[in-house]
Amino acid sequence: MSINGHSNADLYGECGGATGGDETTPLLTNGSAQTRTKGASFASSVFNLMNAIMGSGILGLAYAMANTGIIGFCILLVAVSSLAAYSIHLLLKLCDKTGLNAYEDLGGRAFQKPGKVIVGISIVIQNIGGMSSYLFILKSELPAAIATFLSPEVTGDAWYEDGRVLLVLATLCIVLPLSMSPKIGFLSYTSSIAFFFMLYFTVVVVVKKWSIPCPLPHNVTLLDSALQISNSSLPDCSAKLFVITSKSAYAIPTMAFSFLCHTAILPIYCELDRPTKARMQNVANVSIGLSFLLYLISALFGYLTFYSHVYSELLLGYEVVMAHDIMVITVRLAILLAVLLTVPIILFPARKAVMVLLFGGQPFSWLGHIISTIILLGMVLLLAIFVPDISNVFGVVGSTTSSCLLFVYPGLFYLKISSESFRSFDSIGAVILVVFGIIMGITSFSVIVISWVQSS
Template sequence: MDTGSAAPLLHAHGGLQAGRDPAAAHDHVGQCSPEASGGATFLRTCFNGLNALSGAGLLSIPYALAEGGWLSLVLLLVVAMVCCYTGQLLQTCMGASADVRGYPDIGALAFGVKGRFAVSAFMYAELYLVPIGFLIMEGDNLDKLFPGTSLSLGAGLLFSGKHLFIVLASIMILPTTWLRNLGVLAYVSASGVLASVVLVFCVLWAAVVDGVGFQGKGTMLNVSGLPTALGLYTFCYCGHAIFPTLCNSMKKKDKFSNVLVVCFVACTLNYGSMAILGYLMYGDDVESQVTLNLPEGKLSSKLAIYTALINPFSKYALMVTPVATAIEEKLLTGNKRFVSMLIRTFIVISTVIIALTVPFFGHLMALVGSLLSVVASMLLPCICYLKIFGTARCSRPEVAVIVMIIILGSLVAACGTYSSLQKIIHEF
């Protein structure tokens, strides 16, 4: 791209001067800026991208298919292609200035301070709510492994079932959030790619070997469930917050578009396989997490659940660290280490409270996907791209595609958010 013509825009907004903008500095830290030494190879960046896109969405994808029906698989492909395209738009926006290091910088490049605030708000809200889903998932699956477990603390305080396991999981996770250097956790979380493949294999094993079979016929199309399905599909591809960081980490940044294609194709095959398997096995009776349907006592079921439980322990801290770092940049005084631990402990406690209050994994993830992931993964990349480069520098077909994405994304966000909130309220 022509960086020379973009430079005046930078100075006009004044949002990306590294030495002058404290917001830019903490956004860089918050997103764990890439190591300056050498840069990552194509293969390693692909691995990191796959790890970013492979997560809790894999467990809920059969439920999403059940909500929308078999024909909604087409929408999964559409969402994948749209999110891959908007990821490439972010890469193009980064090419407009060498000062762009993270997603908030793109917002600042397009709209100045207000743009940085808007992008940061949606990004941090998404990073905060996803760990809540992790805790709910831990509680649900541990309750399936150890049914009937309870703990009495006296004075009428009794924790039982998944509420107990949510609290216990948070206690085990808490020390990992105190680590300032998450390099070790980053390597541990890389196991998420392998875990995603293992999960699909375990579900297939349960169907073929453990006798579950493929009895679920399902429905062709469920119009009323499409908003929820779209929200969950979008949640599966909500890696845009870290795409700029991954791009900057590469030795050859111009190859990042190829990385995106590889990651989205591989993840779509994995998500599609899990969706089809789970829906064929359990039909419309599939739970919000397919592991909750698996037969008790079987080795494949235990392996699937244990594999699903490992990921949150390594990824929880990585997700909340950008949020904690942003708060610390504003509040840290005196004993920085002690205050940092207090801030991170408070964040964990707050996520536990919400997880105990809204223990509906499928509905919460649909809400995150509809409200936050659609905005961060579809709308903001398109809007920022048009603002930075202008319609005059884009071809008519490109503008038409981007405008269509904005319109459809807005509809999905509105309908999906309303539907998810309605279902959460109905559950109370």
Template sequence: MRIRLKRMFRRFRLLDMEAEVLLPGHGEKIEMNSLAGSHTSQAVKGGLGIATAAIFLAGEMAGSGVLALPYALLGTGWTGLFLIAMFTVNSLFSGTRLGLCWVMLEERYEEFRGHVRDPYPCIGEKAVGRWGRIVSLVAICITLYGGGCVFIVLIAQLLGSLVGSAGFHLTLCTWMVIVAVCLIPLTWAGTPKDFWPIAVGALLTTVTACIIIIIKVVIDGNELEQKVYPPPTFQGFLKAFGSIMFAFAGASTFPTIQADMKNRSQFNYAAVIAILILFLIYFPMAAGGYFALGELVQDNIVLSMSDGWERVVVEIMLLLHLVSAFPIITNPPAQIFEEILSIPSDFNWKRCVFRSISVLILLFVAESVPSFGAILNLVGASTVTLLTFVFPPFFYMKIADATIGVKGVPERRIPVWERVYCWGLIVIGILGGACATYNAMSDIVATSLSIPCYLIYFSDMFATCLSVPL
């Protein structure tokens, strides 16, 4: 009896507190059901804090893309540094708009106040309808699974280089198989909050590797008698567009990480911190590699370093980062497909089987197009551009406009300057992304396609069988 009285007292006290809370900037009171749901979303048990979320964002984004930035400047010259600065600002704006989209959905729809496994597609569906969900799903899967292919190729390259220096040599195709098998168990974790230590390790190893790379390439560059800087070209700008966009490919994971935060309304603080960290990594890396080596820089800056302990340490650091970040970037599309396939969110054998098969499919794609730069440019120019430049401002405007005149929901009136900025990003994203995608596909067809390893293996095996006398 005493327990029941205490519970009733607490309920009346909570309802009394809720009735006195006013909408920000309004004179009307929030409906009690709405506030109760909002309160639930503000305190997710075991959720991420601002600092942890920022580390997740930075650790996931600062990966393989940073290694291609010095090479991207070959086609743009020093003006490519302005592209990096511009994309940094635009990515920050887009990321914060995505965060506001999710806050607005929580304010209006009760079903989004708990845990949601596919937040970005939900934003797209509430913004423009069913097609927004479908297009977002396709773009996210191509982007993040494409990033997974890049990771498999890059890990295999680094591992082959490390082991090769010790006198043990295997083909790149063989290393990719070994890498994929080793990565499979890491993908079995549930959501980002389940493996937050991995994000910390991913960021620390990246920062350490980038510092060593910058110092080493500058020292190597000082020993060159002459440095040649190719003149900028239009095609070079298109390649740089795709490469730099891939370096900011984490926008599609923003809502997933925001959904795991204790207080989702504070996501914008985490996004600002993460993007600033990225800029402090990207700008010196691009400038140092380009100006130190000139035309000698390769699409993977690590391959441009001279042999020595510095290169070994960098390769180890990058290996640790890539292995740590792989489960982070493949987690959002995995959660989306698991929701579609009705796979339970707790740890179970169905999740393990599905994610294992997903990694094997990525291995097949990586074996088919084993080019780090080719996959990176294509994904960066196409789906990354959509998810970072086009969808966030468009969805934000649609969702914000839909709050006007709705009772019990805070109105979000977009200023004229912000609306102009949003449409500018959309136009730049569509035009630049289309041109860069066409250029990337042309490069793949012209230079990157070769006979896949598995076809060579089966052809050799078939030839061997034919040569055996009956």
């Protein structure tokens, strides 16, 4: 079933070209320039990519700073963000060299059909896990956020106090309609809203640094002691430059996952107006740079507010100290809405992976598009509603698929497809990516296993 003869390439975007990696050569299709309508603007592409980068991970970076120290955190954040940008550079270079427009097809070019299938499955699993975790957060937090606007006397079993009902309504009314567009550029409007929500969160974190006393109120420190989240060896109001503890191992995986946007890179590249590798690399650099700034500022001021008592989810600390503060209440809703608006961006590459694996280069079909969207969203919704704790399952899967998609696959594909010498700069960089990705995957998996042992 096709639309006026349009193929998948027309509606999902086509990128790549046998240009030898020319950074100023427009994207080509089958060796010839493609006639196409005006694509997404530079700004809208930046918003979409930032929305793919930023999610609930921003809430955990202050905790990562508390366990690595300010300078230690900055060094790690610079290293991880730089490696993420470099792995995007390799993906875009391969896209121009091969003329392929999908991450899965790059896997197929490098390692034949097994490579294509493995990459496609990795994308689907990773993105289903990400969407499920976001919807799980909504199910848990949205009723409590709504309750803050109600008077204490209002209690009972109202429908708006049931997280499952709210989750279904939000999915049907917001996520599903946004997810139906076959063009990822359409989501730039909601992505810009999500970005300003994240910006508002960062501003609130900075402002509240001057509103919360140090030492913290006695009820907070008592609660921290009960939850065993405070490091008693650190003075309450003393910032540390370097910290090495058993919890420091959580920092690198948290940062790496906070820059994972690689499954959305090629779809955004394909729809970019005047698409060249240099232009898309600039989109990636601006997106990662702005995300880096928001991450660093929110982590720094969040840490300097709570010091050793910072929570693994930063908002929890504000809710304990000033639960009824209007800025805290609004920023809580803003983060939940930003997370909700991130789901369609994450769904897009998962659906494209399914379409590539099942239908290959067949003409675009609205029937297949709609069915795959509904099935993927249905799976995510069922997981978020009925699985009591999905963090362990997707923690294991995410620790492997995330490190592969972020570092290992781009490096391996470049070494396999590129004809450059192994002594070239990019080949050496690809080796570094693969080694770093393997180390990060092993570290992430080990951290999860250790947390299981400690909790049991």
